[in-house]
Amino acid sequence: MYQYMDCNIFEVWEEYKDGLYGFIHKRVNEEDDAKYILQEVLLKSYQYCSTGKSVEHLKAWLYKITLDGVADCYRSNQKHLTVSAELAGE
Numbered sequence: 001m002y003q004y005m006d007c008n009i010f011e012v013w014e015e016y017k018d019g020l021y022g023f024i025h026k027r028v029n030e031e032d033d034a035k036y037i038l039q040e041v042l043l044k045s046y047q048y049c050s051t052g053k054s055v056e057h058l059k060a061w062l063y064k065i066t067l068d069g070v071a072d073c074y075r076s077n078q079k080h081l082t083v084s085a086e087l088a089g090e
Helices: 009-027 031-049 058-087
Strands: 004-006 054-056
Touching: 009 031, 009 058, 031 058, 054 058
Parallel strands: none
Antiparallel strands: 004 054
């Protein structure tokens, strides 16, 4: 059985933001990075929901966006570390 939810992100955000932040912070050591990822999750979910679409399995959808954000952060940091090492002559 599928469960579709109206995508009112502001109501949903209040319910899930603390759990999402904890999920991020366990995977990202820097607090600024964790806050940035959380902000990106809100922005992406708001952009999607502003189209008037509904979401199947809302909680899982939010955590998928969050996990993608964490992965993007790691990729970005890895590129930064590689460039920094090359500049340092390592």
